[in-house]
Amino acid sequence: MKLIENLAALMERSGDNPYSLARKVKARYGTSPTQPTLARILDGTSREPRRSSLQPVADYYGVSVDALFDDDLTRRGEGAPVSTPSRGDSLSIPVTDAWGSMGLGAPQPEHEAIVSGLTVSMDWVRHSLPRISHPSRLAVLTAFGRSMEPTLEDGDTMLVDRGVSEIREDGIFVIALDDELYVKRVQRRLPDKAIIIKSDNPHYEPMVVENGDRNKLEILGRVVWVWKGIKL
Template sequence: MDAETEAGARSRLVTLAGARGVSLAALSGLIGRNTTYLQQFVRKGSPRKLEENDRKTLAQFFGVAESELGAGLREDAVVTGQGQGQGGQGMIRSPLPGVRASLAEWADIPRLPLGASAGPGAHAAEEIPSGRLRFSNRWLKAQGLEPGMLSVIEVEGDSMEPTLRDGDEILVDRTPRPTRAGIHVIRLDDVLLVKRLESGPGGTLRIISDNTAYPRMERPMQDVDVLGRVVWKGGRL
């Protein structure tokens, strides 16, 4: 793949992501990479090209041919069109099996429209999925996560900055487990919040905002409905 093709693949990825309204960080999670992987690819050319499985997954997600993301022409590609000889114009069409990634490798996690507020609070809403975000099953397994117990929601507000920013997407694990220190989505007084939790004295929970402009709270454990633990985030720079 020459330098011009490499640059074209990076530019095309940025264009596709912008049109879909999805961040490079979220796309990195979709292919099972760390959140800066595709940012490094686009901005620094590292890696120099996308690996085949990553390229296939992204092409499927965007509904485009792999060639738009830097793949060389496949030997079994189909050429159609008129005047394919000298001066003619044709269209390269990748065969469907070459675009389709193995579904067994991926888990489609539902995006829920309700916001987990990192500010004043968001009232609970009906949990009807508004889309899906794809994660590598291999990565989920390595983290000890079960796809059926996961959901993706959007953070609202600034009380968890700089850890979480307004508009970030977070992956929430709803597997019932003893509550331990970390960032969780909770329901408190019928309001959804994303906060850092720590054990307090006498069976209480400390409810902490990473933004020091917001006060800490301490509530009896039975008053706090812990809905899930935040295990991943993705968002725009």
């Protein structure tokens, strides 16, 4: 079970055991699975732990709850304990040199570099972005192209929650499809589990990823906020 493997690997990386992890998480967030609960998860006794129990642990490691079940979590090197700013503090969000095409797609970069930071208050984050996976998973990307107009315009600055790696609800996502990077509206087609990739600009045709081709599609994050400038 990947949850057990990932939790064990994350705890080993941080030098924790069920007792110390429960104590640290409770001290930081005020709530945590108890040491016996964590022990039951790790030994496989608790086969379907509640997501609400796992959320404080996921927050502590700076990942989403979904990522705890992800085959690639530890292989990607994610999951270091994070420091969450307290109320009134500021948060520096990394600005990367990656950019998302809203047109025909752009080659997915092999590496990304952090070129600067965008500082916002944690009070703003809590008020404006209450449903993000974790503040540490936010990143700033620039949108290029016109296929998402009027929602997104060429050059708009986007806040992306990179802790989202699955489509649990429809929205605008940064995706990689056949090694090309896109920013698109993504919808699930429930009868056959296909994925519909749409542009808000009606001049662009939608794309459909059939269920059997889902391995070609990678969810890199969900767009949660857009700063729109006025072009003169």
